[in-house]
Amino acid sequence: MLDIKFVRENPDVIDAACASRQNAHWDREKFFELDAERRSVIAEVESLQAERNAISKQIGLFMREGKKDEAEAAKQQVSANKERIAELDQRRGSVEEKLTALVAAIPNIPDESVPYGVDDSDNPEVRRWGAPTEFDFEPKAHWDLGVDLGIIDFDRGVKLAGTRFYLLGGLGARMERALINFMIDQHNKAGFKEFWPPVITNHDSLFGTGQLPKFEDDLYHVQPDLYLIPTAEVQLTNIHRGEILDVDQLPLLYTAFTPCFREEAGSAGRDTRGIIRVHEFDKVEMVKFSKPEDSMNQLESMVAEAEKILQLLKLPYHVVTLCTGDLGFSAAKCYDIEVWLPSYNNYKEISSCSNCKDFQARRAGIRFKDPAVKGTQLVHTLNGSGLAVGRTMAAILENYQNADGSVTVPEALVPYMGGVEVIRPED
RNA sequence: GGAGGGGUGGCAGAGUGGUCGAAUGCGGCGGUCUCGAAAACCGUUUACCCCUUUUUGGGGUACGAGGGUUCGAAUCCCUCCUCCUCCGCCA
Numbered sequence: 001m002l003d004i005k006f007v008r009e010n011p012d013v014i015d016a017a018c019a020s021r022q023n024a025h026w027d028r029e030k031f032f033e034l035d036a037e038r039r040s041v042i043a044e045v046e047s048l049q050a051e052r053n054a055i056s057k058q059i060g061l062f063m064r065e066g067k068k069d070e071a072e073a074a075k076q077q078v079s080a081n082k083e084r085i086a087e088l089d090q091r092r093g094s095v096e097e098k099l100t101a102l103v104a105a106i107p108n109i110p111d112e113s114v115p116y117g118v119d120d121s122d123n124p125e126v127r128r129w130g131a132p133t134e135f136d137f138e139p140k141a142h143w144d145l146g147v148d149l150g151i152i153d154f155d156r157g158v159k160l161a162g163t164r165f166y167l168l169g170g171l172g173a174r175m176e177r178a179l180i181n182f183m184i185d186q187h188n189k190a191g192f193k194e195f196w197p198p199v200i201t202n203h204d205s206l207f208g209t210g211q212l213p214k215f216e217d218d219l220y221h222v223q224p225d226l227y228l229i230p231t232a233e234v235q236l237t238n239i240h241r242g243e244i245l246d247v248d249q250l251p252l253l254y255t256a257f258t259p260c261f262r263e264e265a266g267s268a269g270r271d272t273r274g275i276i277r278v279h280e281f282d283k284v285e286m287v288k289f290s291k292p293e294d295s296m297n298q299l300e301s302m303v304a305e306a307e308k309i310l311q312l313l314k315l316p317y318h319v320v321t322l323c324t325g326d327l328g329f330s331a332a333k334c335y336d337i338e339v340w341l342p343s344y345n346n347y348k349e350i351s352s353c354s355n356c357k358d359f360q361a362r363r364a365g366i367r368f369k370d371p372a373v374k375g376t377q378l379v380h381t382l383n384g385s386g387l388a389v390g391r392t393m394a395a396i397l398e399n400y401q402n403a404d405g406s407v408t409v410p411e412a413l414v415p416y417m418g419g420v421e422v423i424r425p426e427d
Numbered sequence: 428g429g430a431g432g433g434g435u436g437g438c439a440g441a442g443u444g445g446u447c448g449a450a451u452g453c454g455g456c457g458g459u460c461u462c463g464a465a466a467a468c469c470g471u472u473u474a475c476c477c478c479u480u481u482u483u484g485g486g487g488u489a490c491g492a493g494g495g496u497u498c499g500a501a502u503c504c505c506u507c508c509u510c511c512u513c514c515g516c517c518a
Binding site: 045055061 | 445446455456473474476477478485486487488497498499
């Protein structure tokens with residue numbers, strides 16, 4: 001059950017949050033109606049249960065003392081309660097179901113520091129690293145470079161799986177593998193524990209991180225309760241679903257490489273060329289579990305960690321803060337890192353780092369215990385790409401291309417490429 | 428896939444219809460003792476929900492999950508999940 005109490009106590013905050021986001025609504029009237037009904041049903045059913053329990057205890061005593069008549073009389077008394085309890089239980093179930101559905105559809109509340117805005121054109125730039133690459137020749141797009149170099153095969157990708165799939169070969173395949181290892185190694189050095197999770201997940205996990213119930217259409221649904229993960233965030237975050245962590249464990253820093261699967265329903269016509277928007281892509285993900293008071297600092301250091309990869313690869317990028325209208329469902333605050341892509345003559349998202357604060361923790365039941373504080377508290381969860389591997393490869397191909405159609409391998413990646421320094425067209 | 432056996436509190440492990448949120452041991456926390464520590468001894472030790480409330484307090488639920496039988500379920504029945512052992516199959 002979601003935190004109904006939170007909604008009950010903060011309706012104005014939720015109103016404001018929904019108003020500042022795009023396409024976010026909640027039925028405040030309905031909520032309070034259901035909430036009141038739920039509580040009155042609970043009050044009644046619990047007093048009946050208390051009564052029943054007391055009489056049952058009495059019956060037990062009668063039985064032991066051999067007072068059969070008294071016991072029988074008492075049984076009659078409880079039987080009357082029974083039907084009423086069953087009826088109320090059922091009503092409670094259906095009210096809570098409606099209430100949960102209503103609450104589950106409410107997006108996270110943007111942090112106070114998030115700027116108001118309608119769409120991505122309102123996202124303020126936070127900082128810029130490097131300068132857009134300049135060429136003294138006509139640069140090619142990665143979809144041409146990849147094909148000319150013989151390392152990306154779009155036609156055969158489509159033959160194997162369909163549109164928006166592609167096949168890497170030779171040094172293209174090797175670069176994918178090199179990038180994954182390079183990124184994970186960097187995160188390991190920064191204290192992230194490495195995981196290798198299943199790429200199939202279930203409803204409860206997807207609900208916990210906020211993909212379900214709202215975004216079912218974006219997911220590959222392969223079995224009644226099995227889905228392909230759209231991001232490793234789902235698995236890394238749900239590792240601790242339903243657990244109570246110890247305050248001393250925090251913060252927990254996790255990382256994993258996984259393929260990510262997205263239906264991309266509704267994005268027809270966008271990014272149709274190249275490897276920017278595809279149904280299956282590789283990504284190295286970072287997830288953190290943090291104490292509430294520490295989570296905003298953890299967000300900053302997570303962005304820095306993602307930026308470090310781009311800096312080591314010497315790829316120009318900038319960082320933007322997502323405005324309220326562009327913020328994802330589960331995020332309270334989010335930075336996008338966008339890499340310079342010559343073919344777009346623009347920056348393109350390559351990492352998204354979010355602080356979900358207690359939003360996912362509430363849905364997934366991830367708490368921590370501080371012996372100094374009474375009860376349990378919700379952890380804050382954060383996630384960020386570190387980085388999207390396919391888009392990193394596209395950025396490398398385009399930014400590192402030479403006049404003769406070859407591509408120089410970024411210095412930091414050469415050891416991971418088995419010493420290959422330049423990728424040239426195959427003969 | 429077939430056969431069999433399990434899932435109880437932080438851990439180990441009792442309990443097979445009532446006084447059991449649950450013996451006992453270990454661990455944890457507090458205390459006595461000590462210069463300090465160990466040992467010993469004493470006490471304490473879950474989560475969620477509802478009502479009331481300043482704190483306090485009262486009540487409900489939970490023994491893998493859900494449903495059923497019963498006045499009453501950790502205990503009986505059904506379904507599912509999951510773990511273990513053996514057989515088969517397989518990267």
